[in-house]
Amino acid sequence: MAQKKALITGVTGQDGSYLAEFLLEKGYEVHGIKRRASLFNTQRVDHIYADPHVESSRFRLHYGDLSDTSNLTRLIAEIEPDEIYNLGAQSHVAVSFEAPEYTADVDAIGALRLLEAIRFLGMENKTRFYQASTSELYGLVQQVPQSETTPFHPRSPYAVAKLYAYWITVNYREAYGLYACNGILFNHESPRRGETFVTRKITRGLANISQGLEECLFMGNIDALRDWGHAKDYVRMQWMMLQQNEAEDYVIATGLQYSVREFIQWSAKELGIDLSFAGEGLDEVGVVTAVDRDMAPGLNVGDIIVRIDPRYFRPAEVETLLGDPTKAKNKLGWVPEVTAQDMCAEMVAEDLKVAKRHALLKLHGFSIPVASEG
Numbered sequence: 001m002a003q004k005k006a007l008i009t010g011v012t013g014q015d016g017s018y019l020a021e022f023l024l025e026k027g028y029e030v031h032g033i034k035r036r037a038s039l040f041n042t043q044r045v046d047h048i049y050a051d052p053h054v055e056s057s058r059f060r061l062h063y064g065d066l067s068d069t070s071n072l073t074r075l076i077a078e079i080e081p082d083e084i085y086n087l088g089a090q091s092h093v094a095v096s097f098e099a100p101e102y103t104a105d106v107d108a109i110g111a112l113r114l115l116e117a118i119r120f121l122g123m124e125n126k127t128r129f130y131q132a133s134t135s136e137l138y139g140l141v142q143q144v145p146q147s148e149t150t151p152f153h154p155r156s157p158y159a160v161a162k163l164y165a166y167w168i169t170v171n172y173r174e175a176y177g178l179y180a181c182n183g184i185l186f187n188h189e190s191p192r193r194g195e196t197f198v199t200r201k202i203t204r205g206l207a208n209i210s211q212g213l214e215e216c217l218f219m220g221n222i223d224a225l226r227d228w229g230h231a232k233d234y235v236r237m238q239w240m241m242l243q244q245n246e247a248e249d250y251v252i253a254t255g256l257q258y259s260v261r262e263f264i265q266w267s268a269k270e271l272g273i274d275l276s277f278a279g280e281g282l283d284e285v286g287v288v289t290a291v292d293r294d295m296a297p298g299l300n301v302g303d304i305i306v307r308i309d310p311r312y313f314r315p316a317e318v319e320t321l322l323g324d325p326t327k328a329k330n331k332l333g334w335v336p337e338v339t340a341q342d343m344c345a346e347m348v349a350e351d352l353k354v355a356k357r358h359a360l361l362k363l364h365g366f367s368i369p370v371a372s373e374g
């Protein structure tokens with residue numbers, strides 16, 4: 001069989017990097033679109049990058065942007081991919097309230113630009129298309145758990161943009177017979193998760209606190225409930241969705257739900273810290289009730305290491321999400337392999353390594369990056 005070619009938008013992101021690894025292992029030639037930035041932005045894929053002068057290299061990066069129609073059309077014409085994975089997005093919900101128009105351009109019209117390029121180039125019968133849809137579409141939830149048939153009620157400019165992308169994908173499938181499908185993915189995380197999403201903010205922040213690099217973690221709505229899976233499990237499903245006889249949309253989730261508060265407590269536990277919450281609303285705090293001083297040398301019982309900061313509240317919140325992955329399980333045999341608790345432990349372990357390195361640097365008078373907003 002001829003070697004397949006895949007094009008990934010968002011290849012420098014969390015999912016893009018895992019998907020590129022996965023497809024390379026499957027023998028694909030993998031092309032990724034990266035944005036021009038004034039600093040290096042390929043840290044997540046540097047380990048799979050090979051010198052393009054080496055002929056056997058199967059991983060190529062191209063400059064591009066989802067806001068640039070001619071760039072996308074040219075790349076698709078040149079690469080002639082068998083599969084396009086549209087993972088690129090302004091993916092932060094809170095940021096989408098700050099930059100709604102940009103988010104719409106990239107997250108909504110970006111998907112249209114790719115679909116239209118496939119059609120314009122006459123590649124409807126060659127190129128399969130995956131759209132990174134999201135549980136944020138459900139927003140103000142109408143049904144528990146949420147499945148492929150649950151009505152949508154988006155609650156942010158991000159989710160509204162993704163709603164357009166969802167429907168334009170369905171529309172190109174119905175109108176032009178394109179193999180185009182939506183993966184409606186619930187939150188998925190990993191050590192490669194961006195530092196301003198809640199799980200990574202917690203694991204990184206608490207790892208820093210355990211090493212004396214920060215004093216307190218400032219959080220938004222810790223009552224929020226999420227269905228968290230591991231990104232590695234979820235990219236496998238993205239590929240599976242493009243290997244079927246017919247294009248269909250699937251929910252990808254674990255079917256289990258936890259609060260942000262619980263995730264904070266699991267993370268603390270991994271660092272040798274027992275944490276209790278006291279107080280209510282804006283006055284709620286996370287207090288150390290027991291600590292392993294070998295693991296978290298500077299901390300004492302009674303220390304307050306979590307506080308609420310209303311700056312992290314969103315103008316409209318998605319309070320609860322819980323997915324029903326039955327269709328993915330029954331039709332594709334997909335089941336997630338990593339639990340939320342194991343994923344949390346993996347994330348903490350990775351962030352702790354970095355925190356220890358930074359603590360050493362600090363001890364020797366070097367400056368280190370610490371704060372992360374989000």
Ligand code: NDP
Binds near residue numbers: 009034035087089185
């Ligand atoms: P990340 O934020 O980690 O990655 C987003 C990627 O998109 C990055 O490579 C980023 O580039 C790129 N990007 C941003 N803006 C543009 C643009 N204008 N043109 C081209 N590329 C751009 O997201 P994830 O990997 O977590 O998510 C992947 C996709 O899945 C996203 O579309 C997200 O909305 C969606 N999704 C994610 C879920 C999750 O829980 N992770 C759940 C459901 C859906 P750069 O590195 O330069 O910033």
Ligand code: GDR
Binds near residue numbers: 135198314
């Ligand atoms: P989400 O992820 O908005 O679900 O979108 P995020 O991790 O940002 O928030 C999850 C929940 O935690 C609450 N929260 C906080 N969030 C952040 N970022 N920072 C905080 O300090 C904080 N405190 C509480 C949030 O309010 C929210 O309820 C992610 C993104 O990856 C999207 O691209 C994707 O589509 C969805 O998941 C599914």
